[in-house]
Amino acid sequence: MSTVELTITTLLWISATWRMAKDHRPGRSRALSWAFSGLAVMMTLRLPLGGVLDRATGIEDLSYLLKHLFGGVLAAAAVSAFLREVAGPGQARRSRGVTWYALPASTAVAMAALFFAKLQPYRTSVIYQDTAAHLALLGYTVIFLGYLSYVLIAGMRVCWRWGRASGNGVLGWGLRLVGIGLAAGVGYAVVRVAVLTAQLVGEGILPRNQEDVLATGLLLAALLLIISGTSLPLLDKAGAWRRNRLALLRLRPLWRELTDAVPAVRLHSLRHPVVERLDPRCPGERLYRRTMEIRDASLVLNDYASPCIRRSAYAHVTAAGLIGTQAETAAEACRLASARAACLRGDIGQPQPNEPSGGGRDLPSESRALEQLSAAYFSDLTHDFLAASADAETRAPEPP
Template sequence: MQQLLHPLCLTLAVTGFLVLLWPPRYLRRDRALTALVGVYGLSALSFLVSIDPVWGLLGDATGNPSIGILAAFGTVTAQVTLQIVVLADWVLPHEKARSRTRLCLAAGAAVIAALVVLFLLLPASGRISPQAFTARYIHVGVYQTFLTLYIGAYTIGQGILAVVCWRRAGGTRGTWIARGLRIVGAGALLTFGYSTIRLVDVAAAVFGFTPLSRSAERFAWLCADGGSTLVLMGFLIPTLAIHIVPRARAWGRAYRDHQRLAPLWHAVYEALPTIALHTHRAASAHGPSLWGATWHLYRRAVEIRDGQWALRHHLDESVRRAAEARYAATGLRGAELAAAVTADQLRGALTAYHRNESPKTPTEYADAGIRDDVRTPNDDVRALLRIAAHFEAVSEHEDAATSWT
């Protein structure tokens, strides 16, 4: 059962770790997120070292065939400690959360140190599989203390997790946070089955009773791994809903808007290639990289504005008046009219630039009068998207007219 469930739990833990780890800049600003990354990383390690091949490799590398049990218990203890740190940062005021964090970390470190000492007192043995380790050592007094300390710390940590999650789930306003906390609480409660069976095994060994059956052992691992899975899923759900999904949507919008600006950018870039950063040309010519789509979008907007500024000496009043009359007749008003006229002006300015012609009557861009309303980079992107839409529409109309003739 253990060797079947652990790889599944390991996959979930690694997935959560990788999802939360990127981009790293968020970790510097969010202590709870940093601790949560640690939860998933330590969880992955605890499952990894308990898989039979890794258990054997670890024993061969260290010269101690039993070292895997210390690695597993130590990483799980650290994981449970960080789970409480995450909750403290989520539900307590800042100063109180800091004091609780220090207390939890100190308690976790003390338990791990005691586990190390007790492990070193265990009698040496040959190669033992993870499944057979407890059965082999359950009648050894040092291991009974070792296991009881671990199970006690584990149960206390999971108990705190269950109580806090269920209490806070009903009082939070965030739907996804409430759902995630309830799942975490359910998972923590499920792990009590594992703890109960392990403590019963210890008590049976101490008082000379027959240990529990293999069915109970399988049930113990089902509770442990099933509970851990629910806890990991519960922590990940609100994080995905609040942090990851909005970032993915923002990336999608940035990529979409970057592509929508492409026809306008290409037209300006072909005339004025110096508008692009040297290291940025490849991304500008094709599409934004997987990371940094928002930066590439803002960079593209800046480059278009730079090109627009460079072409201002080729603006002719006749082009502006003709465009204003034509678009006003179609019902365009305000910012949309200014965007349509500016698109025509840019096309005329590019033609004049290529022909090296100077305007008979210089003028300014139609959107110059509404730029006071552009206060943020997002505002500027939206304004340029309107211009780009009209610029592309005129291009398609001219291409259709050319192919018809």
């Protein structure tokens, strides 16, 4: 047992468990759950646990048959089903009867019949002493690897076609990696057939019995590539979760400042920052709600910013050398800070035209725009504007 085999076995069980938890809901395809479960069982039986199973059942080399049935027939059929679902519902319906059920079932029955008839024990040193066992081993291998190669080649075609159609995104590269993994699986099947054919005539392909090393390397490479390819969408979701969470935390100070002045826009009560930071749930939904509440609070506070404040804010930021979008964002930040102070003082607001500095058409672009507004709101430029506005109000004469 190598460290690589143990690592891949662990990754397969993690993938299988995650897939089963994800796909248990009604209406979801369970093809990948079955595929990873079959591959995980196969790799587990390659470990010393396979010998334990043989001794416990009293059936010599039963782990060899189960390893091939789970890792070859079941997993290959499940991968085929998944890829045909990717190719479209029409293709899946046309091939459902033969490819999904009849072909893998007949392959499994034929393999089991040959195994229990002539392939016990499955050790090649014993089998090669019997001509009938020779032929049974050849038939068993041809049936098993023939079916496996058929499924893998069909899967490669689907992966390459839909990988190109999906472009250079996560899905496209994931399908390409799965396709390369399936190609490595085909290489494994070819090597196994070539090795068996050479052994039947008493010759080896590679010196010092390196055939098993090559075949095992191709098998492990195929499994690692398939795991990587199917995990890319998960990594993309993890990246989106991280980005949404960071944006959520970055916008908290601005959200807190504005909604403290207009608490009615908050859907939920205020939580301690530590509690919010430690809460991993639904950062995308929470970020969406936070951006909406910031915009709602800005809309309410807009009525507390008089035209004079608007002109003064824009003159203040342009005097600091800002132009274009930066000037508009900084001016909005100054206006919001002044309006918040007026609201907290109890001033009476008057309807004003709403002129936000900008926003986004989706959640990522909107959160980026609000992060820029937050940075401008807490900048020295805005603090200077508030201080200057306070001084101006202090110096202003009382109305007669």
